[in-house]
Amino acid sequence: MSTTPTTPNTPANALIQPTESGLYCPPGNFFIDPWRPVDLAIVSHAHADHARSGCGAYLTSAEGTAVLQARLGSSARIESLQYGEQRTINGVTVSLHPAGHILGSSQIRVEHHGEVWVFSGDYKTQPDPTCSPFEPVRCHTFITECTFGLPLYQWRPQSEIMADINAWWRANQERDRTTAIFAWSLGKAQRLLAGLDPTIGPILVHGAVANMLPAYRAAGVALPPAERANEENAREGRGRAIVIAPPSAIGTPWMKKFGDVALAFASGWMAIRGARRWRSLDRGFALSDHVDWPGLLSAIDATGAQQVGVTHGNIDTVVRYLNESGKVTAYAIPTRYKGETLTDEQPAEAMPDADAAPEAAPASDEPAASADDSTPAQDERWQRRPAAEADDSP
Ligand SMILES: [Zn+2]
Numbered sequence: 001m002s003t004t005p006t007t008p009n010t011p012a013n014a015l016i017q018p019t020e021s022g023l024y025c026p027p028g029n030f031f032i033d034p035w036r037p038v039d040l041a042i043v044s045h046a047h048a049d050h051a052r053s054g055c056g057a058y059l060t061s062a063e064g065t066a067v068l069q070a071r072l073g074s075s076a077r078i079e080s081l082q083y084g085e086q087r088t089i090n091g092v093t094v095s096l097h098p099a100g101h102i103l104g105s106s107q108i109r110v111e112h113h114g115e116v117w118v119f120s121g122d123y124k125t126q127p128d129p130t131c132s133p134f135e136p137v138r139c140h141t142f143i144t145e146c147t148f149g150l151p152l153y154q155w156r157p158q159s160e161i162m163a164d165i166n167a168w169w170r171a172n173q174e175r176d177r178t179t180a181i182f183a184w185s186l187g188k189a190q191r192l193l194a195g196l197d198p199t200i201g202p203i204l205v206h207g208a209v210a211n212m213l214p215a216y217r218a219a220g221v222a223l224p225p226a227e228r229a230n231e232e233n234a235r236e237g238r239g240r241a242i243v244i245a246p247p248s249a250i251g252t253p254w255m256k257k258f259g260d261v262a263l264a265f266a267s268g269w270m271a272i273r274g275a276r277r278w279r280s281l282d283r284g285f286a287l288s289d290h291v292d293w294p295g296l297l298s299a300i301d302a303t304g305a306q307q308v309g310v311t312h313g314n315i316d317t318v319v320r321y322l323n324e325s326g327k328v329t330a331y332a333i334p335t336r337y338k339g340e341t342l343t344d345e346q347p348a349e350a351m352p353d354a355d356a357a358p359e360a361a362p363a364s365d366e367p368a369a370s371a372d373d374s375t376p377a378q379d380e381r382w383q384r385r386p387a388a389e390a391d392d393s394p
């Protein structure tokens with residue numbers, strides 16, 4: 001679904017080019033978010049579909065170094081750049097700029113002989129208290145993700161969604177139900193946590209979420225107290241607590257200790273009615289860490305780019321829309337992921353808890369990245385989802 005014969009592809013002289021191993025900068029001889037081991041990987045952020053293990057060296061933002069190290073393991077060689085700091089690699093000037101997606105997420109700017117390209121990585125333009133805000137960077141060519149690149153995706157303000165979540169938590173308490181909210185363990189879970197009202201009741205988190213908290217606290221992100229869930233605090237918290245866990249924990253024995261549970265999922269996909277019916281969720285909260293449609297168009301505009309490469313999502317739709325707008329020349333950059341519209345929000349949830357989830361088997365078709373990598377059952381579920389969404393399409 002990534003390209004059609006009518007969709008223009010990457011220009012031959014592109015400063016950033018798709019290759020078998022991922023995006024590559026020929027004069028700089030480095031890769032950006034490669035999916036195979038390479039000598040030098042510049043990594044936009046620590047989600048599993050962007051940060052693969054096995055590379056000789058990594059370059060990432062200073063803000064994101066601790067989470068990337070937590071994901072890749074202590075043996076990974078990671079160098080960091082402050083946002084805006086420049087490094088010259090084989091004559092190519094490289095700098096990283098906040099992408100507003102998760103802690104430490106970067107856009108990657110490369111400049112060679114006066115030509116400037118910016119790779120967005122995953123990004124959002126909405127404010128998020130757990131990471132530096134997205135910063136538009138002027139460039140000639142902008143490579144943008146488009147996970148939610150359809151006009152139907154327009155996010156409500158985070159403050160409204162968090163108010164809904166806190167109100168739902170209270171309502172569940174009145175019915176003596178424990179509240180469980182599922183979210184990707186890196187990024188979304190911490191953003192949720194930051195918005196919870198700890199005066200309502202105890203906050204418990206799955207081990208995969210807990211493992212990322214030290215890096216967030218070390219970066220100065222304000223988070224309410226949260227305990228790693230265990231048999232004891234789960235029993236004590238029955239009917240009162242809220243639990244944040246990765247979606248791969250849904251329907252697993254790990255959930256039993258919380259008693260009668262009201263279930264919700266926090267994801268941009270919850271903007272779609274069909275998705276909310278998935279797995280008998282009680283609620284779906286459309287809280288996304290990806291740019292929505294108005295944000296996508298305004299972000300492209302703010303770069304001043306004349307040329308736009310589109311990847312990671314609804315590629316054909318966005319390429320066609322941009323080319324028809326007449327303002328920019330757009331082209332498709334294929335990715336290797338099948339479930340493209342679902343790619344990033346399916347990273348590969350960490351399941352370090354031994355009793356966590358039977359679904360959390362090692363990844364099947366993915367190169368073994370970090371120990372806490374993919375759950376194929378989860379990926380398959382998500383790749384099936386577009387069919388379920390068809391009835392809600394615009
Ligand atoms: Zn991501």
Ligand SMILES: [Zn+2]
Pocket residue numbers: 047049050122312343344345
């Ligand atoms: Zn992604």
